[in-house]
Amino acid sequence: MADTGNAEAAGDEVVVTGYRGPAEVSGPEFPATVRVSGTGNAMAARGGIANTGYIHTLTVQRMPREPAAWPHQVGVIPAPARAFQHRAEAARLRAAVEGGGTAVLSQVLTGMGGVGKTQLAADYARTAWDEKSVDVLFWVTASAQSSVVSGYAQAGVELCRADPDDPDLAAKQFLAWLAPKHGQRPCRWLVVLDDVADPSDLIVHPDDPGNRYSLWPPASPHGRVLLTTRRRDAALFGDGRRRIEVGLFTPAESAEYLTEALKAQGRTEPADQLAALADDLGHLPLALAQAAAYLIDSGETAVTYRNLLADRDTTLTDLAPDSLPDEQATVLAAAWSLSIDRADTLRPAGLARPMLHLAAMLDANGIPQRVLTGETARAHLAAHRTAGGPTSEPVPVSVSDAVRALRALDRLSLIDHQPDTPHQAVRIHQLIQHATRDTHTPHQNDQAARTAADALVAAWPEIERDTDLAQTLRANAAALTGLAEDVLYESDGVHAVLVRVGASLGVTGQVAAAVEYFQRIAGVAHGRLGPDHPHTLAVRGELANWRGEAGDVVGAAATSAEVLEHMERVLGNDHFATLAARCTVARFRGEAGDAAGAAASLAGLLADQVRVLGDEDPYILAVRGELVRWRWRAGDAAGAMDASAELLEHLVRVRGNDDVITLSTRGNIACFRGEAGDAAGAAAAFAELLTDQVRVLGEDHPDTLTTRHNLACFRGEAGDAAGAAAAFAELLTDRVRVLGENHPSTLTTRGNIACFRGEAGDAAGAADAFAELLADRVQVLGEDHPDTMATRRFVARWRGRAGDAAGAAAAYSELVEHMVRVWGPDHPETLTARGNVAYWRREAGDAAGAAAAHAELLPDRVRVLGVDHPSTLKTRHNVAWCQGEAGDAAGAADAFAELLADRVRVMGEDHPDTIATRRCVAYWRGMQLLMNRLLDEQGQ
Known part of the structure; x- marks a missing residue:
């Protein structure tokens, strides 16, 4: 080299100054130091090449560095959270590793x-590293495919001498390196893919078979894979992958977390x-972590925070909080x-978000699937579908579409959808509901509330055979309210769901x-709608009904x-609601003791209804x-029987044999028949009706059970x-x-069993059974229920x-006082x-008291x-009998003779009570003759 100037290079730098013809630079990884003197000085950053002169050709060959020594870590494990709780899921993770960590395990x-x-994943990884088991x-944070490929590529560079300029190739080399190789030293490895957002992100180039590859680490007897995700897609499971569902903190874990997090900052709150x-x-x-940070930052109390949350x-x-804790982003x-965004892209696209908006208005602890897939809910989904923008006409949504929208939300862990538990098929965390409602405008919130209320009414069965379903529907209505x-109390009135x-x-x-x-609903309606609405x-009418x-x-x-x-006054005499109210008044007049007055009122009402509604109206x-019922209760047995037969004929003609009211009327006629003394005929009629x-x-319909x-x-009678x-x-x-242990009809059946226990000879057992039943009825129905x-x-x-006649008389006396009140x-x-x-006084030996x-x-x-x-x-019978027992056999005979004439007139010759009265007449006449004979003998 011509020595025309000065140049300096250090580390991985290459510096060239002055004129230079072809040059080649090589070294073990980066070039060896090259010094060229020429025209001036040049500085290059690490890994770079700088030149102040002319170079015709410069070739730099990078030699791969040596693989990192084990143990080695690639990527950064998140720091432990404050007050980290050692949960059951952590124990399940560690317990699943068999054979000292050498089992095939994902x-x-x-x-x-x-x-x-x-x-949990960080604690698992940190523990494995600290224990030197890997x-x-x-x-790697696996929320996007690019981040996984980049992380794998970095591992390939550090562990496999891969080329950093080709990430795809470097990632593949790392995945190949993870596979066990015969004759090589086994490597115990742990790969953690944190927060996988989409299962498809783990397949690279899915549409290019030549370049397609999976980012799932290969199976190895020495390797472990841990993946965290909100997704529940089937593609994530199987192939030996063990699924661990991570739930919420237990109440004890929550309390311990809050206590420790606050205590670390010198704060305490009541437990x-x-x-x-x-x-x-x-x-x-x-939520607990951010709430604790908010309390610490703001100085507010837990009570204040709770009030704000409820607002x-x-x-x-x-x-x-102003600053998020624990490196939260x-x-x-x-x-x-x-x-939510991802769920909305799943098929059927655009339905997940409006479905979540509807579920956010209902009970977090369980929403029946029928509520969210019924016609009302499907119309809501069609009208608010988010994919593809607004359309002139909403595309109809089928039941299967609605179910698939639920499945989409379930796949993203936004809800728990369990279709095998139809009453509480959909569960959703209350804070997801809260966050969803936070996105509503006031109009959207009102609209969603009305839709939810309508959906509940549409899903409510007319006849509540299933008490669990009824309880769930009521819980959802309470949450919505x-x-x-x-x-639910808008100007047009009280929403039907409140009445239901x-x-x-x-x-x-x-x-x-x-x-x-x-009582509460009536008070609210009075205040919001006015007394005359x-x-x-x-609602006040409903209150009266249930008071009765x-x-x-x-x-x-x-x-x-x-x-x-x-x-x-408000609606007029002929309004349907007014006519219905008259029926209610008449019924309670009868229930209060005036059966004849009730019958008379109903007769007048019937005439007005026929005039206003026509003779064929179902009401x-x-x-x-x-x-018919009140004529019977008033003592007009013959009139009630005739009216029942006439009504049945009318029902069969107008509504048919299988109509519910027709069948109910047949039951009433059978009851009248039995109460008139024909128990066997009543039993036969009920047997036919039952079929x-x-x-x-x-079989489970309430009318069938009745x-x-x-x-x-009547079989018993x-x-x-x-x-x-x-x-x-x-x-x-x-x-x-069907109805549950505490339903009144269930309790009534227990009473009948107790009665027949007594009729079979076990009177004491019957008394004990009724005493147990009494305690349950007081608890369920109250002291004053009929x-x-x-x-x-x-x-x-x-x-x-x-055998306790005196005790029975005393108990009946207490009952009379209760009834009078x-x-x-x-x-x-x-x-x-x-x-x-009176009867039990006589049985106890107090004949005079009984007679009085x-x-x-x-x-x-x-x-x-x-x-x-x-x-x-x-009562006339009892008075006559007491008269005879007091010694007046002749007066008793005469009284029974008068009674017999009235019973024949009222009940007929063959009624059991008529026949019994004939026997009494004969008995006391015989007693009169006997007494006369004794008197004659004494006179002689």
């Missing part, structure tokens, strides 16, 4: 964003408030945005809860009368059925006590399965029949209980029920 940590998958540890905060945050690790005007962004509000109550919730409580046996619910009046069902028939009658007065048929109801309604109940009752007991035992099993009262009556009855002194059930007091009690009861029954009512006739 594990996939999957779960929703924010559950701590990365921290020779090579590779970590109960930290536990409540953890519940509010759904035990999501990411519908506060977004999750508002609750983000995303605030909680944005933790799922990328997942908590989020958007204002929307209360009715559902009632029909599933929670009548006290139904009363409380409708038709929906306010309708709960046993407060007096209060129900008063409330329904007030509602009727409002309706007549008129229901009123005619009510009229038809099973065919038309199904018919089985009545059939068993017809003399087949054993058959009845067996039938009730089978019925109880089915009612528990069924609870009836159970008290049966406890007293079987106590007496078990709840129903009043003139209620038919109160009068019946007074009769039972019967005598006092008779004028009250005549006044309340009328002279021809069966209960009045029965």
Whole structure:
């Protein structure tokens, strides 16, 4: 070289100054030092070449460096989180490694964003490195394919002498290096692919068979693979890959985390408030971490944070700390945005996001699939499909499309979709719901709330056979009401879903809860809509109805009368709602004890309904059925039977043999037949009805179960006590399965089983069974419910029949006091209980007291029920009998003769009560002759 100037080079630099012809520079990796003197000085950065003169040709050959020595780490493991919790998933990861870490093993940590998958993987990797159980540890953030290829390429350069200028080739060389090779020293390696966003990212050049390759590490007896992802696609599993679902913190882990994180900064909070905060945050690790940071940064208390979180005007962004903890890159509000975007691209494209918006308005703990795939929900999906932009006409969405939208959300861990549990098929974390609602405009929020409410109503079955489904639907309605109550009380009235919730409580046996619910709804409607709004009046009518069902028939009658007065003034006398209210008033008039008045009111109502609605209106048929019932309860057995037969003929002609009302009317006629004394005929009629109801309604329909109940009752009354007991035992099993243990009908069946236990001779056992039933009815229905009262009556009855007549009389006396307080002194059930007091006084030996009690009861029954009512006739029987037992056989015979004439007129010659009265006439006439003969003998 010509020595014309000075040049200096160091390290990997090459410096050339001055003129130079062809030159070649080589070295072990970078060129050896070259010094060329010439025209001046030049400086080159590391790895570069600088020249201040003319060089014709310069060739630089880079020689690969030596592979890194083991142990070696490629990539940076995230630092441990503050207050890191050693969770069960970490133990499962380590436990899965067999044979000291030499087994073939690939594990996939999957779960929703924010559950701590990365921290679990980091702890696993750090532990393996610290314990020296791996020779090579590779970590890469795998959220994009390019980052995985780049990471593999870097490992190829460091471990395989790969060319850094060809990343694809370097990545392939690293993957090939991971495969075990015969005769070479085995390398124990661990590859961690953190946060894989899409399974397709692990296939490079998928459309180019010549260049296509997989980024999954090869199987090796010495290697381990750990992958974390939010995805649940089938492509990520199989081939020996073990799936570990990462869930939320346990309550204990949440409390410990918050306590430790705050304590490290000198903060303490009450343990109960930290536990409540953890519940509010759904035990999501990411949320807990950011909440702890917010409390530390702001100085706010956990109570304040909880109040802010509950405020519908506060977004999750508002609750983000100024600086994110633990090297986190995303605030909680944005933790799922990328997942939602990706879900929306999955087929059927554009439906995942509107589906999530709908689910965000419902119960996080479980949404029935039928709610989210019904017609209402599908119309919402079609109208708000996000792919492809707005269209002039929404493309219809099928049920299968809606299900696939749920599957798309499930694949991205945004929801848990379990179609094999249809009642709670969709679960979603409450903070994902919160973040989703934060993206709504006020209009979108109201629109989503109305759609959710409509979807719930559409999914609600007309007949609630499934109590679990009913409970889930009520929970979803409650969640929706908590989020958007204002929307459900708009100017057009109370949304139907609110009424369905209360009715559902009632029909599933929670009548006290139904009363409380409708009291609240009526108050809200009164305040928002006004006292005269038709929906306010309708809700008050529902309140009256369930008050009556709960046993407060007096209060129900008063409330329904007030509602009727409002309706007549606001809506007019002929409005359908007014006519319906008149029916309710009449019914509660009867339930309150005035059966004859109820029948008269219904007769007047029926005439007006025929005038306004026409004779064929379905509601008129229901009123005619009510009229028949109250004519029967008023003592007009013949009139009720004739009216029932006429109604049945009309129903068969108009609605057909298989109509629900037709079948129900057949059941009423069978009941009347049995109560008229023909128990065997009633049982036969119910057996025929049962066959038809099973065919038309199904075995588990409530009406079918009721018919089985009545059939068993009349089988027992017809003399087949054993058959009845067996039938009730089978019925109880089915009612528990269909309706639940605490449904009123289930409890009624238990009562019938207890009765037949007593009829079979075990009176003491029957008394004990009724005592147990009483405790359950008090708990479920309350002290004042009619069924609870009836159970008290049966406890007293079987106590007496078990030999404790005095105890039975005392129990009935207490029951009378209870009934007078709840129903009043003139209620038919109160009068019946007074009769039972008299009966058991007589059985206890107090004949005079019994006679006096019967005598006092008779004028009250005549006044309340009328002279021809069966209960009045029965009281006359008891008075006559007591008269005979008091020594007046002639007076008893005459009284029974008068009673016989009235029973023949009212009930007919062949009624069992008529026949019994004939026997009494004969008995006391015989006693009169005997007494006369004794007197004659004494006179002689």
